[in-house]
Amino acid sequence: MNALRAATFVLLPTLSLAAVVITGSIRPLQAAARALPTASAAGIMVNHPIAEDENGMPSLAFQGTLARTRVALVVDSPEGGIIGFDRDTSKVTRFEDSTGKSLVDPGSPFSPFTYGSRIVQDGRRLALEIESQQAPAPGASSVLASGTIDVSIAHEKQTHLSPPMYLEAGSAIEAGPFQMTIQAFEPSTWGDGFELRVGTNSALTEITRIAAVLEDGRRIPLERRSTMSFNDATELTLSCETDLGTRAAIEIEAWDNPRRRTVPFKIEARVGLK
Structure with missing residues (x-):
């Protein structure tokens, strides 16, 4: 053939x-x-x-x-x-x-x-x-x-806000039903800006938006850079152009009541x- x-x-x-x-x-x-x-x-x-x-x-x-x-x-x-x-x-x-x-x-x-x-x-x-x-x-x-x-x-979305935390390895993010653990917050390895790496067992497909809320009230969007899954655990890398400092809260918008x-x-x- x-x-x-x-x-x-x-x-x-x-x-x-x-x-x-x-x-x-x-x-x-x-x-x-x-x-x-x-x-x-x-x-x-x-x-x-x-x-x-x-x-x-x-x-x-x-x-x-x-x-x-x-x-x-x-x-x-x-x-x-x-x-x-x-x-x-x-x-x-x-x-x-x-x-x-x-x-x-x-x-x-x-x-x-x-x-x-x-x-x-x-x-x-x-x-x-x-x-x-x-x-x-x-x-x-x-x-x-x-x-x-x-x-x-x-068909509905809900916004969840975690308590403020130190942006360092081991800090826990608890925003509504979503639980994550910070692995690192550091300058980006891909260019300008910064990366926030977190580990989680939560379902990421429900999440539509993630932002960091700084102590002065500013909301800094966190864009998804990459996602890697290992069995039931997921490593999520988020990026932003702004230095978030040492403390921030994490805001997660997600689909609700599926x-x-x-x-x-x-x-x-x-x-x-x-």
């Missing part, structure tokens, strides 16, 4: 459908129905073998993965607030190509949903993937999939490979 024909990756437009319904006339703004989250296809990868290695194992067109078919999905929540995705309870009820060939891995105990979902755009979008070790049949023009995606969504939502999806992703 020609290597240039062995693989295809097609980006598909995503659509977000939202409807607002006014159910009353006295307080129409508060009576408006919230836009429901929707799911759509965002991309497709078909990964055919292009050769065999010295052991007779197939060498695939896309390296770094054993998947033969992978479909990217996007869940849109126009009002934001997506804070989590439940891989274990989400379901794929149909996964096949346009010829009717099933792409469900027979006998596999694993979910077709991959690990590594991403929440982007301040909780307005969740990016995730489903994959198969099966490739579409020759002549297939598209891949069809349907099922349900279970997500946690919140609710579980089941988002159905039914997509057709065209392969485009000839």
